[in-house]
Amino acid sequence: MAVSNLDKLVKYYHENKIAHVYLLETNNIDNCMEDLKKIIKKFFCQTNYKDDCQECNICNLINQNYLPSFKIIEPLGNTIKKEQILELKKNFSSLPIYTKDNIYVIKNAEKMTASSANTMLKFLEEPEEHIIGFFITNNLNNVIPTIKSRCEILKVKYNKHELDVDSVDDLLNNEFLKIAKEYIYKLEVEKKDSIMYNRSVLLNKLSERESIKKIFQIIIIIYNELLNKKLNLVNKFEKFSDLDYLLKLDVQNILFKIKILNNFLDDINSNVNLELLLDKFVIELSDKNE
Ligand SMILES: [Zn+2]
Numbered sequence: 001m002a003v004s005n006l007d008k009l010v011k012y013y014h015e016n017k018i019a020h021v022y023l024l025e026t027n028n029i030d031n032c033m034e035d036l037k038k039i040i041k042k043f044f045c046q047t048n049y050k051d052d053c054q055e056c057n058i059c060n061l062i063n064q065n066y067l068p069s070f071k072i073i074e075p076l077g078n079t080i081k082k083e084q085i086l087e088l089k090k091n092f093s094s095l096p097i098y099t100k101d102n103i104y105v106i107k108n109a110e111k112m113t114a115s116s117a118n119t120m121l122k123f124l125e126e127p128e129e130h131i132i133g134f135f136i137t138n139n140l141n142n143v144i145p146t147i148k149s150r151c152e153i154l155k156v157k158y159n160k161h162e163l164d165v166d167s168v169d170d171l172l173n174n175e176f177l178k179i180a181k182e183y184i185y186k187l188e189v190e191k192k193d194s195i196m197y198n199r200s201v202l203l204n205k206l207s208e209r210e211s212i213k214k215i216f217q218i219i220i221i222i223y224n225e226l227l228n229k230k231l232n233l234v235n236k237f238e239k240f241s242d243l244d245y246l247l248k249l250d251v252q253n254i255l256f257k258i259k260i261l262n263n264f265l266d267d268i269n270s271n272v273n274l275e276l277l278l279d280k281f282v283i284e285l286s287d288k289n290e
Helices: 007-014 029-044 057-063 082-091 114-125 177-190 194-205 209-230 237-248 251-268 274-289
Strands: 021-026 070-073 102-107 131-137 152-156
Touching: 007 029, 021 029, 029 057, 029 070, 029 102, 029 131, 070 082, 082 114, 177 194, 177 209, 177 237, 177 274, 194 274, 209 237, 209 251, 209 274, 251 274
Parallel strands: 021 131, 021 152, 070 102, 102 131
Antiparallel strands: none
């Protein structure tokens, strides 16, 4: 679901144009790790990888972190230690058996100690064939410069308010979808009653802040799909056919609304009064609707 810079790596890999080592800067390390695993499966899959290949041994081994030619190094305690890098070097001193290349991932690269970075540098300076490395960090500035300078840097950004659903299809079964759609109708069609709705439905039925957050996350997904449709990009807006009335909105207007929705989600995480926040949201939104 991320706007991913990673996808192009699959093409590079199959065209033998992949670099020896990449540094991925991301605002969500876990999401990035998951997406990178999918990319590596696409490198190695024996059966034209489709989403979540269950057929081939390689993908299964990667899923279980058992593929000998794929190693993930994570901080032990709070640091990545020299011994971990030495062990990696040892593991990758011979050519891989089941795959064309050995691939390692250093998760939280900013947590390498000076001595593990030194060991790593020697590893990087004598680049052996058939070894590809990925460093992942949430802050480029904290990665030791001598490591950074040897890497190709890629940014992997995630929408910070992304809902925990893999796809629009998952969303269709979400318990909050109906309320989200009702709310959109109030905001876009009935307009005048939205503030009432804040009290009678949102605050009345959903006492939990978390539930209200989910409603707003769902609405953002819907508007993003709408935006993609308006821009003729790949989208699944047809899954929300009962919201076709939104198609009359122009791109500017949709972008504005996505911004206001994101602002709301920023604010809801601070401890402001929820009722006031919802009213502020409706007022800001309706300014644009007049
Ligand atoms: Zn596979």
